[in-house]
Amino acid sequence: MGSILKYALFLVLVLLPALICCLEEPIFHSKATYYYATDGLGTPKGGCAYGEYGRTINDGDVALVTSSKLYKGGASCGACYKVRCKEAECAAEGVVVVVTDYGVSDGDTDLILSTHAFNKMAMPKYEKELRDYGKVNIEYQRVACQYPGKTLTIKVLDHSHFHSYLALQFLYLAGNADITAVELFEEDTLEWKRCRRAYGTVWDIANPPKGPLTVRFFLDGSVNVRARWVLVPKVIPTFWQAGVTYDTSIQFH
Template structure:
């Protein structure tokens, strides 16, 4: 006799981004995009580049409302489809790396992620649906063995223009501001969210030992807070380089 696992009832919400921050599942729909290797895309709207293709084993996706003008980049969601004849009851965790709108969908998943919604040996049947009903909720990102990292975007030009991309952002926090310390003026200078997870600043500070950085996060059990990182970026930073923050959110 087959064992049928009942799925919790999900809520319908006009504000999906707010509802998904709680533990309750939100009802929606999902589809997928094709790629030669079934992974993510290096041209995603979050600005992650090649990192966005392979993070989380390529189980990534583009979102619409949950993109939140780029604040949603790097967030993690548990997604599971609700066709019991082809879908497993647990779904999987995906990382937001792109913006995408489909046919009344909140998620456009990589082929890798979409296929993992299926029961064993049912991936082709699920793919044939094209679009499926799902439920989702925000969950903590977890990157064992990795600290949060700052990549100097390739478009940066030392020393005149600095752009940073934040990698391996754990927990359930949204990064809402990034600032650099201007030593001669004794003040914090705000970076601009250029797009997605990319923050930039013309004429960045030229510090002695390194650039002091702080970022504001919201969400999680502590609400909103600032995290200060002394000497986070070397003074002689280089475009394309990745620097370890030595910390991780939890």
């Protein structure tokens, strides 16, 4: 009996992670439209508070989500989706977009793409014909973000004030999990201090711990990703500066 239990435990430990990794993200069916920009890229304004990063990330292939269920209070900012349209002018491969904003629609549209991304759903030379629809039928699915040559960085936002207020933002988060909690380690008390999601991707804290700051964040929100804390020791220096980005030297896939 003991050997059978050991064998069963072995199968659970070995096969369960593999089964989790093979789970497929659900495919949703909806409609998509696009918004106009002079260069066809994203916008530096928006609910995710990405600024210029939100305009050019992923070569401008970005989108805003139009439902609170998708936006998840800002947790979905930075998520990547594979979007395929279903009209005759659509290419089979579709386009991968990064969520950089939150907006409203007429109720049956889940995604509003940048013009650049919308055009990529079309077969070559059929971009205008696809845009002429105004709104198209789509299917979309969560996929892992990929940023070759980039590592996860933490930006201290411009409105931070040294010692009294710290606002952070995580950029170039690859993989397909969401950051759902952020904490800073207080060395004087040996306690973790919870940051607040202020809005979009902005995490803030009043009277932050003294640096250098060790940061940890919780990854969750995907069917095939193990929920876990990620620790980044002393990534933000003692005398941090507003507007500066600090490299974590880590990345996910």
